Amino acid sequence: MNLFEIKEQPKVYDVVIVGSGAGGGMAAYQLTKAGAKVCLLEAGGYFDPADPKYITQLKNPWESPRRGASTRTRPFGDFDAAWGGWDIEGEQYTAMPGTQFRWFRSRMLGGRTNHWGRISMRFGPDDFRRGSMTGIGDDWPTSYEDYAPYYDKVDRLIGLFGTKEGIRNEPDGIFLPPPKPRLHELMLKKAAGSIGIPVIPSRMAMLTKPINDSRGACFYCAQCGRACQAYADFSSSSVLCIPAAKTGNLTLINNAMVREVLTDPNTGLSTGVSYVNKLDLKEYSIKGKIVILAASTCETARIMLNSKSPRFARGLANDSGVIGKYLNDSTGASRSAFIPALMDRKRYNEDGVGGMHVFTPWWVDNSKLDFPRGYHIEYGGGMGMPGFGFGGGIERVNGLFPDRNGNKKKAGGYGVALKDDIRRTYGAYIGMAGRGEPIPLESNYCEIDPNSVDKYGIPTLRYHYKWSENEIKQAKHMQDTFEQIIHAMGGIPMGRKPDASNNYGLAQPGEIIHEVGTVRMGNDPKKSALNGWQQAHDVKNLFVVDAAPFVSQGDKNVTWTILASSWRTSDYIMEQVKAKNI
Amino acid sequence: MKRRDTLKALSLSSLGMAVLPTTDLVAAPPDPKPFKTTPARIPEEIERDKKIMADKFLTPAELATIGILADIIIPAEGKSGSATQAGVPAFIDFIVKDMPQYQTPIRGGLRWLDNHSTKRFGKSFAGITPKQRIEIVEDIAYPDDVKPEFSHGAAFFSQIRNLTVTGFYTTRMGFDDLGYMGNTPNDWQGVPQDVLDKYGLKYDPIYDKKD
Numbered sequence: 001m002n003l004f005e006i007k008e009q010p011k012v013y014d015v016v017i018v019g020s021g022a023g024g025g026m027a028a029y030q031l032t033k034a035g036a037k038v039c040l041l042e043a044g045g046y047f048d049p050a051d052p053k054y055i056t057q058l059k060n061p062w063e064s065p066r067r068g069a070s071t072r073t074r075p076f077g078d079f080d081a082a083w084g085g086w087d088i089e090g091e092q093y094t095a096m097p098g099t100q101f102r103w104f105r106s107r108m109l110g111g112r113t114n115h116w117g118r119i120s121m122r123f124g125p126d127d128f129r130r131g132s133m134t135g136i137g138d139d140w141p142t143s144y145e146d147y148a149p150y151y152d153k154v155d156r157l158i159g160l161f162g163t164k165e166g167i168r169n170e171p172d173g174i175f176l177p178p179p180k181p182r183l184h185e186l187m188l189k190k191a192a193g194s195i196g197i198p199v200i201p202s203r204m205a206m207l208t209k210p211i212n213d214s215r216g217a218c219f220y221c222a223q224c225g226r227a228c229q230a231y232a233d234f235s236s237s238s239v240l241c242i243p244a245a246k247t248g249n250l251t252l253i254n255n256a257m258v259r260e261v262l263t264d265p266n267t268g269l270s271t272g273v274s275y276v277n278k279l280d281l282k283e284y285s286i287k288g289k290i291v292i293l294a295a296s297t298c299e300t301a302r303i304m305l306n307s308k309s310p311r312f313a314r315g316l317a318n319d320s321g322v323i324g325k326y327l328n329d330s331t332g333a334s335r336s337a338f339i340p341a342l343m344d345r346k347r348y349n350e351d352g353v354g355g356m357h358v359f360t361p362w363w364v365d366n367s368k369l370d371f372p373r374g375y376h377i378e379y380g381g382g383m384g385m386p387g388f389g390f391g392g393g394i395e396r397v398n399g400l401f402p403d404r405n406g407n408k409k410k411a412g413g414y415g416v417a418l419k420d421d422i423r424r425t426y427g428a429y430i431g432m433a434g435r436g437e438p439i440p441l442e443s444n445y446c447e448i449d450p451n452s453v454d455k456y457g458i459p460t461l462r463y464h465y466k467w468s469e470n471e472i473k474q475a476k477h478m479q480d481t482f483e484q485i486i487h488a489m490g491g492i493p494m495g496r497k498p499d500a501s502n503n504y505g506l507a508q509p510g511e512i513i514h515e516v517g518t519v520r521m522g523n524d525p526k527k528s529a530l531n532g533w534q535q536a537h538d539v540k541n542l543f544v545v546d547a548a549p550f551v552s553q554g555d556k557n558v559t560w561t562i563l564a565s566s567w568r569t570s571d572y573i574m575e576q577v578k579a580k581n582i
Numbered sequence: 583m584k585r586r587d588t589l590k591a592l593s594l595s596s597l598g599m600a601v602l603p604t605t606d607l608v609a610a611p612p613d614p615k616p617f618k619t620t621p622a623r624i625p626e627e628i629e630r631d632k633k634i635m636a637d638k639f640l641t642p643a644e645l646a647t648i649g650i651l652a653d654i655i656i657p658a659e660g661k662s663g664s665a666t667q668a669g670v671p672a673f674i675d676f677i678v679k680d681m682p683q684y685q686t687p688i689r690g691g692l693r694w695l696d697n698h699s700t701k702r703f704g705k706s707f708a709g710i711t712p713k714q715r716i717e718i719v720e721d722i723a724y725p726d727d728v729k730p731e732f733s734h735g736a737a738f739f740s741q742i743r744n745l746t747v748t749g750f751y752t753t754r755m756g757f758d759d760l761g762y763m764g765n766t767p768n769d770w771q772g773v774p775q776d777v778l779d780k781y782g783l784k785y786d787p788i789y790d791k792k793d
């Protein structure tokens with residue numbers, strides 16, 4: 001048989017969705033519930049957090065020969081739920097010399113939401129109009145009011161905990177009760193508070209109380225990154241895709257690597273997609289009246305740029321040439337510390353939820369600073385489960401405190417004294433990480449690499465991304481703040497303070513995994529690819545529901561906004577179909 | 583499903599957690615020597631771990647020396663057993679194959695150690711007396727106070743110490759030694775009162791609200 005013959009499915013779906021992560025899962029859920037016949041194409045395999053085949057939750061480190069250390073396929077550890085990583089065999093990407101981008105992908109039902117941090121913050125009113133407020137960057141074509149009702153709906157459907165704080169640019173949601181802070185978190189709140197830095201309950205998508213009969217309540221194992229078999233945390237697989245399949249309206253095709261969106265040469269409308277079946281390596285096509293892309297920010301741009309035809313010579317819906325540009329990821333910098341006051345702790349189960357119970361929202365007025373955007377601080381620490389790396393670097397710590405008789409001792413060592421030091425310092429470390437808003441720049445972009453295809457023959461992405469002074473100054477501010485907080489706690493910062501020689505510890509672009517912006521929305525078709533409904537200006541039956549349309553990202557992790565905007569676009573699609581506009 | 587109720591029950595299924603579907607129980611073919619690695623692997627991971635486990639890197643002699651060092655680092659004492667009792671050498675044997683970046687430093691470090699031991703005591707590290715071993719270890723165990731001629735030995739010792747400590751504390755014996763009490767379903771109600779009192783801390787009233 002000719003390998004390059006494309007197998008066409010005669011059936012025409014109402015909607016074809018590419019990608020089953022946060023954005024694609026939400027669209028699949030909403031549209032199947034509304035009765036549409038949906039085909040969901042996912043490049044990775046099937047995954048259900050409650051199927052024993054996939055469960056790593058509550059396993060002990062010794063059940064992994066590498067004790068939970070990371071691997072190429074699981075960069076966040078051997079028990080982590082996500083399959084994929086920074087470097088996927090046969091699916092490479094490149095960066096222009098002198099620039100960098102690290103691209104994290106998950107290849108599975110639910111995408112990266114099976115192990116995401118579940119920090120769930122609404123963007124605030126200001127986050128949609130930073131351009132006009134500060135003269136740098138751009139406004140969204142939409143405003144907080146457009147998303148507010150959808151944030152409410154997402155809060156109710158998916159569930160998150162938090163507290164009403166009344167902070168103007170940190171809008172409150174509909175919250176479940178927050179878990180009580182752990183010991184180091186109480187100390188952090190007190191210490192940071194004493195120097196004017198607020199610490200408030202975190203906002204995260206775990207069910208501290210049950211919200212319906214299909215999902216259990218959190219039982220505090222601290223392992224959301226392994227995906228919750230009780231469905232007590234939000235994963236797109238368990239909370240959106242599997243329920244969508246239960247409607248009977250969903251056709252899920254796993255291992256379907258979408259190559260391009262197909263268009264009608266006469267109307268310029270999309271007619272479906274073509275894909276490579278990863279199992280038999282043959283080419284297939286699927287027809288749909290509407291195509292929704294949700295393959296994640298960069299992958300969606302890649303599909304659009306690869307969807308070239310005489311009508312769309314620069315790539316699909318890319319008459320503006322904007323696709324790929326304005327790629328931006330959160331800034332990130334971190335520091336850890338040893339807290340002598342936390343030595344010799346009483347033992348109890350301090351696992352809690354999988355992540356922090358408190359955090360610091362942005363608290364400073366940027367007009368008083370030399371950089372234009374804010375950041376929030378995430379905290380770590382506690383008497384967590386030992387895994388690979390536990391006790392590493394004890395020689396940098398155990399010379400900092402005297403022995404039990406009050407005598408100074410040398411760092412390092414061995415034997416009975418070393419064992420005692422390990423026990424005494426258990427749970428006495430904290431970590432903190434800033435996550436900040438970058439300025440989206442046209443000069444930061446991904447494009448199709450003219451010289452490279454992946455193992456499926458699909459042209460791959462080449463990145464071009466450099467931080468500007470704005471982000472570097474923000475990282476400097478983070479480092480100064482971290483030391484102030486650590487000192488206020490009586491702690492000892494670990495390692496050397498990052499400085500100008502290493503951009504103040506600023507993470508490489510992409511490393512924080514909050515990339516957005518490659519398929520901008522806007523009111524002007526010359527400067528944007530999509531309108532404010534995330535509908536292509538040039539192709540009215542084509543939509544994008546991941547974070548590619550976002551003009552900027554605030555200092556809020558983006559996923560809750562992906563969920564809200566995908567729901568909003570799904571509602572719009574249903575209205576437009578009813579009105580016979582598409 | 584209420585946590586309050588579910589915590590009372592003993593079986594995992596009542597927590598809303600999965601139990602083995604019967605189809606899997608019926609379908610599983612009898613495997614005389616099932617390959618064991620981390621649970622819930624995707625096929626390429628199983629292939630990779632099979633290959634790693636079939637490969638050899640460290641020699642029996644190297645592993646024996648690692649065992650001696652590991653038990654100097656983590657000896658048995660009143661509270662728990664030793665590194666070798668917790669299976670640390672087998673862990674290090676695996677990890678240097680899994681993380682090839684360890685191979686040269688560990689192998690080279692062992693050579694440094696044997697070479698040094700032979701110069702000093704006429705025999706390799708495994709062949710000298712426990713007292714002589716400690717004399718060498720004293721020279722390389724304290725990286726901030728090490729004589730320049732021992733810097734390579736000290737770097738090696740820190741690396742073996744880190745691997746040994748990780749290998750020990752990621753076992754049941756290590757958990758018990760440490761007093762780690764988690765990784766089990768529970769209802770987190772905050773830091774115990776006596777601990778709060780000790781640190782002079784208390785919870786904000788917002789945490790008393792149940793809705």
Ligand SMILES: Cc1cc2nc3c(=O)[nH]c(=O)nc-3n(C[C@H](O)[C@H](O)[C@H](O)COP(=O)(O)OP(=O)(O)OC[C@H]3O[C@@H](n4cnc5c(N)ncnc54)[C@H](O)[C@@H]3O)c2cc1C
Nearest residue numbers: 019021022023043111112117118119258296546557558559
């Ligand atoms: C370690 C980590 C921690 C994180 N923590 C947080 C957090 O605390 N808060 C937060 O808001 N965000 C967090 N994120 C980010 C969050 O995971 C993403 O924002 C979110 O998953 C993006 O959703 P998405 O739908 O755009 O894409 P994804 O979740 O990436 O899903 C895209 C899906 O599309 C599939 N796909 C890709 N290409 C194709 C193709 N060509 N054909 C078919 N299918 C394709 C992929 O296989 C994947 O399943 C975190 C991410 C990571 C990795």
Ligand code: SF4
Nearest residue numbers: 218219221222224228
């Ligand atoms: S912490 Fe709670 S929500 Fe997260 S995996 Fe454990 S039980 Fe599930």
